[in-house]
Amino acid sequence: MAKHKNPVKAYNNKEFLESSDARTVRILSEFYEPQARFKKNNVVDTIVFFGSARVRSEKEAKSMLAKFKRDNKGKKFNKAELKRLENLVAMSKYYEDTVELSKRLTEWSKNLPTHEKRFIVCSGGGPGIMEAANKGAKIAKGTSVGLNISIPYEQFVNKYVDPKLAFEFHYFFMRKLWFMYLAKALVVFPGGFGTMDEMMEMITLIQTGKTRKKMKIIIYDEKFWKTVLNFDALIEYGTISKSDMKLITFCNTVDEAFTEITEHLKKYYIKNGVKNNVKSDLD
Secondary structure (H helix, E strand, C coil): CCCCCCCCCHHHCHHHHCCHHHHHHHHHHHHHHHHHHHHHCCECCEEEEECCCCCCCHHHHHHHHHHHHHHCCCCCCCHHHHHHHHHHHHHHHHHHHHHHHHHHHHHHHHCCCCCCECCEEEECCCCCHHHHHHHHHHHCCCCEEEEEECCCCCCCCCCCCCHHHEEEECCHHHHHHHHHHCEEEEEECCCCHHHHHHHHHHHHHHHCCCECCCCEEEEECHHHHHHHCCHHHHHHCCCCCHHHHHHCEEECCHHHHHHHHHHHHHHHHCCCCCCCCCCCCEC
16 A cells, blocks of 8 residues: 655745745745844844946956957957946946955954944945955955845855855845845945945935934945936935935045944944944834
């Protein structure tokens, strides 16, 4: 007589877990699993870095440009590609500034009198500015977070993320929640659609009072951002108030950004030692 086979339990049923009926289970998993891991690894709060995934280090960008010139010497070459590579070299300064700022912030946070992981660097976990942020923390011999997202191109977990704090998200909105949930400061380096989307959502949460915590938002390189986004026009047309500009701080150097962030954190989150502020300020 054939042995009776028990049905698969629901939490082991892969077909069900990947179905539309279990979407809420997957969404909840992307909240509870990171929450458990942050708690296990003693992470209290973060400093988040946003910026383009397409930016390269100075060394890599110059190498790419030099190779293009060597390969096309004496030939008719693609002028648009040459311009792209020259821009890549120019933009590489943001990669190097990100590394330096992340390094300095990590060194500063490591010297705080606490056994908890306070104000650690957090990025989207991918290449470009994200990689540079995690790299800076690594150089400082600190830990850092990578909140990666599964998309068809560009995105992969960079080698500088602490493996214990490397996350892979399916849902953009759950990834964004974790960017904001632990953040006490945000640095926005030059970027494209993704960077602007993430930055604007953070600003909107603060503007509308959906987050009550004191967040410092640094917009890095005033010239870049005021070229691609006309803040004055938004004020002129009445779509934002002049006072809304107080929600952000423009910085043009690593020194400026470091001072603005650390002074903000010391003022609001470090009093009589290191204040433990685990509770979320999101509604």
